Amino acid sequence: MRNLSDQEIIDSVRKGNDSDYSIIINRYKNKAFSMLKRMLKNEFDAEEILQDCFLKAYNSLINFKGEAKFSTWFYRIVYNSALTKLSSQKRKIESEMSSVEEHFDLQSEHNADDFEKKDIQEFIQDIIKKLPERHSAIITMFYLNEMSIEEISDVMGISISNVKVMLHRSRNTLRDLFLKSKLSEEFI
Amino acid sequence: MIRITDEILNKYLDGDLSREEAEQVKSGLRASEELMKQYNALKLVHQKLFVMKEDEVSPGFTDTLMMQIVKRKFAIPKQQKYFIFSIATFITLLCLVILGLSISAIISSAPSSIGDSKSVLVSVTNLSDGLVKTLKHTFSGKGLSIIGSIFSFLIIISGYFFFEMQKRAKTSLGNGQQL
Known part of the structure; x- marks a missing residue:
């Protein structure tokens, strides 16, 4: 059963086998949770929103025509729900272009030693948490969820070039902070 | 000769450059130690991001959700x-x-x-x-x-x-x- 494709599982759920939806939940829960946690910067909110996302997806399965991949469709629900939550928290949500121009200067805000960790993995995780929500969403989708730039652009509703710009900026920030840290002496 | 900026380094890393541009970057990297350091750091971050661990939801998440759906x-x-x-x-x-x-x-x-x-x-x-x-x-x-x-x-x-x-x-x- 675990080897079934998303579409096969969805077809089965549509036929009335509701329990099969748990396969979809188990398949996406941790990846979507990682994305939400990094965007919302709050574990409790992330889990609450994730529950809503799965319920929304279940209720809307009838509308899912299979033109896009289920994962893309589902992550769009997750991404939009996170933005709605952030908006309700009166957080600043900027338009596509201003978001690309989004200024985040973690280097001046934080000393590299703030992120000083024994492990480079832990170091990177810490900096991702500090990235603006859209940038951390892109990093999570690209690296953790292994989505293509096209899929990310589809999920976020922005152009491919803007996704690339945001991805490169996030990567550069991580690199610059890494180079400033003591860890770089060990690795480079 | 292209100017090797951060953007070009990222594109080189992603394989988004033409063969000619990639060759120019390669020789540029060989010529500058600082540039090589920047590129290696970028590559390391890129590699480490790929092995990033995912966060886990609380145990019983699926069961609770399935109960809600049935209800x-x-x-x-x-x-x-x-x-x-x-x-x-x-x-x-x-x-x-x-x-x-x-x-x-x-x-x-x-x-x-x-x-x-x-x-x-x-x-x-x-x-x-x-x-x-x-x-x-x-x-x-x-x-x-x-x-x-x-x-x-x-x-x-x-x-x-x-x-x-x-x-x-x-x-x-x-x-x-x-x-």
């Missing part, structure tokens, strides 16, 4: 609940009114000498006879037509509202998610 599936919608309740209340009240009227009619038509009558059986028979007569009178001829018309009218009205409610529920389900 919602079998739950009667609030609107529908109110509708059924109001119809049931109306019918019950109507029955009670009919019953009350019948009883009062029987009592008023019953002989005043119930207490003086010879046996309880006779009075009960009289009462039941009166009840049957009243019901017969109510549900026959003109009375039946009036009651039938009222019920038909109520059924038509209820049917219309019920149909509208179902239609609205379907539409909201269809348009609820513009995804």
Whole structure:
């Protein structure tokens, strides 16, 4: 059963086998949770929103025509729900272009030693948490969820070039902070 | 010769440059130690991001969610609940009114000498006879037509509202998610 494709599982759920939806939940829960946690910067909110996302997806399965991949469709629900939550928290949500121009200067805000960790993995995780929500969403989708730039652009509703710009900026920030840290002496 | 910026380094890392541009970057990296350091750091971050661990939801997440789904599936919608309740209340009240009227009619038509009558059986028979007569009178001829018309009218009205409610529920389900 675990080897079934998303579409096969969805077809089965549509036929009335509701329990099969748990396969979809188990398949996406941790990846979507990682994305939400990094965007919302709050574990409790992330889990609450994730529950809503799965319920929304279940209720809307009838509308899912299979033109896009289920994962893309589902992550769009997750991404939009996170933005709605952030908006309700009166957080600043900027338009596509201003978001690309989004200024985040973690280097001046934080000393590299703030992120000083024994492990480079832990170091990177810490900096991702500090990235603006859209940038951390892109990093999570690209690296953790292994989505293509096209899929990310589809999920976020922005152009491919803007996704690339945001991805490169996030990567550069991580690199610059890494180079400033003591860890770089060990690795480079 | 292209100017090797951060953007170019990222594109080189992603394999987004043409062969010619890639060659230029390669020679540029060989020529500058600082540039090589920048590129190596970028590459390391890129590699480490690929092995990033995912966060885990709390245990029991799937079970809780599946329980919610089942609960919602079998739950009667609030609107529908109110509708059924109001119809049931109306019918019950109507029955009670009919019953009350019948009883009062029987009592008023019953002989005043119930207490003086010879046996309880006779009075009960009289009462039941009166009840049957009243019901017969109510549900026959003109009375039946009036009651039938009222019920038909109520059924038509209820049917219309019920149909509208179902239609609205379907539409909201269809348009609820513009995804």
